[in-house]
Amino acid sequence: xxxxxxxxxxxxxxxxxxxxxxxxxxxxxxxxxxxxxxxxxxxxxxxxxxxxxxxxxxxxxxxxxxxxxxxxxxxxxxxxxxxxxxxxxxxxxxxxxxxxxxxxxxxxxxxxxx
Amino acid sequence: xxxxxxxxxxxxxxxxxxxxxxxxxxxxxxxxxxxxxxxxxxxxxxxxxxxxxxxxxxxxxxxxxxxxxxxxxxxxxxxxxxxxxxxxxxxxxxxxxxxxxxxxxxxxxxxxxxxx
Numbered sequence: 001x002x003x004x005x006x007x008x009x010x011x012x013x014x015x016x017x018x019x020x021x022x023x024x025x026x027x028x029x030x031x032x033x034x035x036x037x038x039x040x041x042x043x044x045x046x047x048x049x050x051x052x053x054x055x056x057x058x059x060x061x062x063x064x065x066x067x068x069x070x071x072x073x074x075x076x077x078x079x080x081x082x083x084x085x086x087x088x089x090x091x092x093x094x095x096x097x098x099x100x101x102x103x104x105x106x107x108x109x110x111x112x113x114x
Numbered sequence: 115x116x117x118x119x120x121x122x123x124x125x126x127x128x129x130x131x132x133x134x135x136x137x138x139x140x141x142x143x144x145x146x147x148x149x150x151x152x153x154x155x156x157x158x159x160x161x162x163x164x165x166x167x168x169x170x171x172x173x174x175x176x177x178x179x180x181x182x183x184x185x186x187x188x189x190x191x192x193x194x195x196x197x198x199x200x201x202x203x204x205x206x207x208x209x210x211x212x213x214x215x216x217x218x219x220x221x222x223x224x225x226x227x228x229x230x
Contacts, residue, residue, distance in 0.1 A: 006156075034218060036219075036221075042223070043117075043118075043205075043221040043222055043223040043224065044157075044205070044207075044219075044221040045221070046218040046219075046220075049218060090156065090157065092157075100145070100162055100164060100170065101147055101159045101162040101170060101173070102147075102159075102219060103159065104149070104156050104157040104159075105156055106155060106156035107155075107156045107157075
């Protein structure tokens, strides 16, 4: 069965510092991978996705993620954090055939300190 | 509307009562999903509809939970004999369907259910 593990339920960084949110997945077939963001009092929105092709994926607001098959990882990064990046971030996978729904990780809450 | 619409936005109910939650997906989206998000936790898959195919109900936690969808439009999630552990935000999402396995989900703002 497909699954997602997000390491660290809370991450705190200083404004301007590197953001690194970790995501590992399991899937019996080549996966489609997604990062969603949930800003306070808002619905989830897509940040970026990996399907096939280039393993480094760029998303909105300066975020990017790299698919590493050998490590079964899809970590999210941003070179320089901004206060507006404070939110909850969810990694998701759609992999196993027959299971069309996305499987989400438990989320990582990002805090950005001034 | 342009996005996924859910109603009500908040629902407070007494233990043992039945509740109905509604979701209006984006027009043209054939796939519809229900997820549950308990406080401080991730998204828990409940049920998935795709066109006229049989729904994937594998995530429904008990037979108190059911969902229906009329064609490719509105969906209703019903929880019978609510329990306190049902308190959560119930999220609906829609996406383009068959042949679009990489199509992203578009989420509504959710219904916050509180069972007292």
